[in-house]
Amino acid sequence: MHRIYSKNCLLLKLQAMKKTLSTxxxxxxxxxxxxxxxxFGFIQVAFSFCSEIICxxxxxxxxxxxxxxxxxxxxxxxxGIQKDTITIADVTRSEETRRRxxxxxxxxxxxxxxxxxxxxxxxxxxFSIGGNNEYYRIGxxxxxxxxxxxxxxxxxxxxxxxxxxxxxxxxxxxxxxxNSMFYEKLEIISRDTMSIKSxxxxxxxxxxxxxxxxxxxxxGLTRWxxx
Numbered sequence: 755m756h757r758i759y760s761k762n763c764l765l766l767k768l769q770a771m772k773k774t775l776s777t778x779x780x781x782x783x784x785x786x787x788x789x790x791x792x793x794f795g796f797i798q799v800a801f802s803f804c805s806e807i808i809c810x811x812x813x814x815x816x817x818x819x820x821x822x823x824x825x826x827x828x829x830x831x832x833x834g835i836q837k838d839t840i841t842i843a844d845v846t847r848s849e850e851t852r853r854r855x856x857x858x859x860x861x862x863x864x865x866x867x868x869x870x871x872x873x874x875x876x877x878x879x880x881f882s883i884g885g886n887n888e889y890y891r892i893g894x895x896x897x898x899x900x901x902x903x904x905x906x907x908x909x910x911x912x913x914x915x916x917x918x919x920x921x922x923x924x925x926x927x928x929x930x931x932x933n934s935m936f937y938e939k940l941e942i943i944s945r946d947t948m949s950i951k952s953x954x955x956x957x958x959x960x961x962x963x964x965x966x967x968x969x970x971x972x973x974g975l976t977r978w979x980x981x
Contacts, residue, residue: 809862816904831978843871897955908941
């Protein structure tokens with residue numbers, strides 16, 4: 755985060771300060787210590803209100819590696835009998851912005867979101883990814899996991915409420931085959947079936963530069979593989 759200061763703004767502030775101080779010293783010559791404290795505080799406020807905060811655009815190479823989604827992409831999965839389509843409706847990434855500084859100004863927060871157009875009807879699972887510079891979350895129908903950071907290996911647990919991610923298992927196989935396809939980097943995230951109260955997705959497979967390549971439902975263990 756960077757700050758840019760306006761010369762005209764500071765010049766006006768300093769001119770006003772000079773006039774105020776002249777009047778103050780003439781009236782209260784013995785209060786120089788307090789005056790210097792006020793001067794210091796005034797300068798700090800002047801710089802704050804004359805500053806411009808540059809908020810950087812979202813930029814995470816690891817996130818892009820594991821979720822290379824683009825608006826309009828269509829991803830078809832099959833369980834051997836039925837097909838499931840996930841259409842990427844929008845991919846939003848925060849751009850660089852500039853905002854005026856000052857008391858009460860908001861801090862920067864880069865973010866990203868990916869959403870499908872499906873609504874969660876039979877065999878059409880809603881898919882979403884969201885995150886900021888603190889953590890990411892991923893959802894596929896009723897499979898939802900948050901408080902994750904991205905790394906070269908994939909998604910990893912970041913600081914979260916006690917026990918939140920304890921029900922999930924993370925695996926990072928390298929140079930492995932899945933469905934007769936070779937992948938240099940895979941990640942498998944599965945939910946402890948003891949914590950599942952209703953049928954739905956409990957396991958997903960991610961591949962570097964591919965995104966989600968498969969998911970599995972519980973309790974039937976039906977596996978859907980990307981075509």
